[in-house]
Amino acid sequence: MANLVIAEHDHGSLKSATLNVISAAVAIGGDVHVLVAGENASAAAAAAAQVAGVSKVLLADGAAHAKLLTENAALQVVAVAAGYSHILAPATAYGKSVAPRVAALLDKAQISDIIKVVDADTFQRPIYAGNAYATVKSSDSVKVLTVRGTAFGAAAATGGSATVESVTAVADSGLSSFVSAELTKSERPELTAAKIIVSGGRGLGSGEKYRELLTPLADKLNAAMGASRAAVDAGFVPNDYQVGQTGKIVAPDLYIAVGISGAIQHLAGMKDSKVIVAINKDPDAPIFGVADYGLVGDLFELVPQLTAEL
Amino acid sequence: MKILVPVKRVVDYNVKVRVKADSSGVDIANVKMSMNPFCEIAIEEAVRLREKGVATEVIAVSAGLLQCQETLRNAMAIGADRAILIETDVELQPLAVAKLLKAIVDKEQPGLVILGKQAIDDDANQTGQMLSALLGWGQATFASKVEVSGDTATVTREVDGGLETISLKLPAIITTDLRLNEPRYATLPNIMKAKKKQLDNVKPADLGVDVTPRLTTLKVEEPPKRRGGVKVADVAALMDKLKNEAKVI
Numbered sequence: 363m364a365n366l367v368i369a370e371h372d373h374g375s376l377k378s379a380t381l382n383v384i385s386a387a388v389a390i391g392g393d394v395h396v397l398v399a400g401e402n403a404s405a406a407a408a409a410a411a412q413v414a415g416v417s418k419v420l421l422a423d424g425a426a427h428a429k430l431l432t433e434n435a436a437l438q439v440v441a442v443a444a445g446y447s448h449i450l451a452p453a454t455a456y457g458k459s460v461a462p463r464v465a466a467l468l469d470k471a472q473i474s475d476i477i478k479v480v481d482a483d484t485f486q487r488p489i490y491a492g493n494a495y496a497t498v499k500s501s502d503s504v505k506v507l508t509v510r511g512t513a514f515g516a517a518a519a520t521g522g523s524a525t526v527e528s529v530t531a532v533a534d535s536g537l538s539s540f541v542s543a544e545l546t547k548s549e550r551p552e553l554t555a556a557k558i559i560v561s562g563g564r565g566l567g568s569g570e571k572y573r574e575l576l577t578p579l580a581d582k583l584n585a586a587m588g589a590s591r592a593a594v595d596a597g598f599v600p601n602d603y604q605v606g607q608t609g610k611i612v613a614p615d616l617y618i619a620v621g622i623s624g625a626i627q628h629l630a631g632m633k634d635s636k637v638i639v640a641i642n643k644d645p646d647a648p649i650f651g652v653a654d655y656g657l658v659g660d661l662f663e664l665v666p667q668l669t670a671e672l
Numbered sequence: 673m674k675i676l677v678p679v680k681r682v683v684d685y686n687v688k689v690r691v692k693a694d695s696s697g698v699d700i701a702n703v704k705m706s707m708n709p710f711c712e713i714a715i716e717e718a719v720r721l722r723e724k725g726v727a728t729e730v731i732a733v734s735a736g737l738l739q740c741q742e743t744l745r746n747a748m749a750i751g752a753d754r755a756i757l758i759e760t761d762v763e764l765q766p767l768a769v770a771k772l773l774k775a776i777v778d779k780e781q782p783g784l785v786i787l788g789k790q791a792i793d794d795d796a797n798q799t800g801q802m803l804s805a806l807l808g809w810g811q812a813t814f815a816s817k818v819e820v821s822g823d824t825a826t827v828t829r830e831v832d833g834g835l836e837t838i839s840l841k842l843p844a845i846i847t848t849d850l851r852l853n854e855p856r857y858a859t860l861p862n863i864m865k866a867k868k869k870q871l872d873n874v875k876p877a878d879l880g881v882d883v884t885p886r887l888t889t890l891k892v893e894e895p896p897k898r899r900g901g902v903k904v905a906d907v908a909a910l911m912d913k914l915k916n917e918a919k920v921i
Contacts, residue, residue: 431838432801433810455831459813462766462801471767471886474796484890489794490689494698497890537810538840541826545834554832558920583921591850601816601830601851608710608790608850610832616920626688633898637918639910645903654901655913667907672921 363392363482367416368439368451368460371398371406378555379452381413381516386509387450388415388517389479395420395446396524399438399531401428407526414518417525424531429540430456436463437532443468446504447482453508453611454554465506472506473498475611477513491607491630511554512613512634546600548587553603556586558616561605561632564592565621565642565661572598575665576620582672588612588632590622606631621661624649641665673783673842675718675727677752678773679711679734681743682793695891707743710788712750713848716855717818718786719751726820729753731780735764735772741871748866749858755871760883762876766794768883770802775879777807782843784825789814789847804845812840814849 365387370377380396387394395418396410407421420442426434439460443449449464451457453475465472477495478486484499485507553559560580566572572593580587588610589603605612607630617635622628624640624647632638633652640653641661650656657664683689684706689698707715718730732747734740735758744755758772777785790797804811812818812827816835819826825840830849840846858866876883904910914921 432813433804436805455814455829458797459801459811462798463805463811465798466767466770466802466805469767471765472796472798472802473887474798488895489892490683490698491792491795492895493689494691494892495895496892498887499890500887502886535810536841537808537844538812538838541837541839543831543834543836545836595851600834601849602832602834607792607795616914616918627685637914637920638901639914650903651900652898654918655910656901656903657907657910658903664907668910671907671911 363390363447364445365390365392365394365448365450366443366446367394367396368449368457369396369398369406369410370452370454370456371400371403373400373403374405376406376409378516378552379454379511381519382511382514383450383452383509384413384415384517385514386476386479387448389514390448390482392447393417397422397439397442399427399435400430401425409519411524411526412520412522414521416522419524419526420529421526422529422531426532426534431538431540432456432459432463433535433537434532435460436467437535439464440467441532442529443504448505448507450507450509453510457508461506461508468504468506470502470504470506471500472508473500474508475510476507477510491626492633493626510611512611546602550580551584551586553586553588553610554612556614558583558585559588559612559614560585560618560620561588561590561622562593562598562620563590563622564596566593566598569598575662579665579669582669590628619649619653620665622649623647624652673727674729674731674780675721676731676733676777676780676782676785677714677718677747678785678787678799679715679732679743679747680708680788680791681705681734681736681740682708682791685709685792691892691894695893697889697892705739707746708788708791710790710848712855713850713852714786714788715747715750715752716853717848720853721820731756731782733758733773733776735760735769737761744871745866746858748869749863750856754869757871757873758876758879759873760876762883763885764883765885765887766796766798766802767886768881769799770806771881772876772879772883773803774806775881784820784842784844784846786846786848789849800845800847809844810840811845812838813847815846816849816851818846818852
């Protein structure tokens, strides 16, 4: 058995989600190889070679991978796929775009968002916004999986000493091209890897209030900042803040939900947090049904008080 | 240019499903069914492109039980011109759906296929990407803005770090994210009109597609219950709990 992990990276370093996928591959058993498809990505490949549990890194370095276009990434995976029993990617925007393409090209099913490895053919995954967990068994010879990062601990970033092997990079498919990116710049921890998250909802009323109240709180806690769909739809914060069924799935040690009512779609994204605090003026808000500590009252008074106490 | 929009009939997003006592699945008997919300956004986007003169015809397609006809009528009430049902009672998995859709694409030759990024029942998020791979087309997943000009679509995508804009050579696949548009309500006259629109019925065998599932669901369970905790009186009490009980700060 051999596992191929599709690394998510920015050419210079690995994205943290890759470390969780490596843990899932280790749980399956057998060799763990990592594919880094990038341009001038030897630093990312070197980082992958350091990760505990990895025995080989395949580096496909070429212009077709400069912008991490998913059509090219999928072709690259297929080009090196022979001999692997499991192909794994993070359940991130990148991984979710690449893995189904790979599976279809190989004529295999894909299993999304696995949260548990039962055995080499059998995996557990959430369905219906996490309101049920399905255990599914694959009859395919190759399993193509995406991995929910919060369900697997991160592999140690050091301690490994894998070899790095260069493989021929595929040519550009010509199907799509990169135009521009508008990425949120932040000094804060990444939302999906943060230990503490301060998250705001529609109850904050505006983007100004979101920032005025939550930024000082997040600063004190060195927390990442998140939001409910309602807050993103209302334009308080950019889309990449969204936590929920179709946004980001998070499981920090502490999740502070401010002015979030707790729709099931939001709960799906954060209910595996270790400790949940909810601050909301409505004592019947569903968020209190999952919160360890609930504080009922006016968030415009309570949040500054909390910030001052820290 | 034709636009093909696959739509899925799912448990309504307001329904909290229950797991069956025998762990065989979730109980969807007597539960309200609706069009998957992301599919509704896809139909709306296609109809807007037709209204702008970019597309000439919007074809809705669904695969599954005969009841999916309701979903297709709904798509036509929003504005799709005609519909195709691929009728089967076999449990369809994303790869099988992608193969069925490829057969329809081969026949209809659309310039664009717009799909929802994921269905809110199985949360798979696969079909668009799989269809794109089977066709050898480009893909833009998680679209929040679409502009079509000539044989190019420029699509802004919601990615983990923010937004990314890519350009696709048509024909191509687009999957919709939440903020692409706000679907219109189907008006009563349009619901009436939709009843008269063409709805074809085909079977997977007519399309020469093997839809045998590759995955077997062994069991479906309730997730571990999270018990609601306590309400604290004030900020001082909360601080005390976080420091001394939960020990997270």
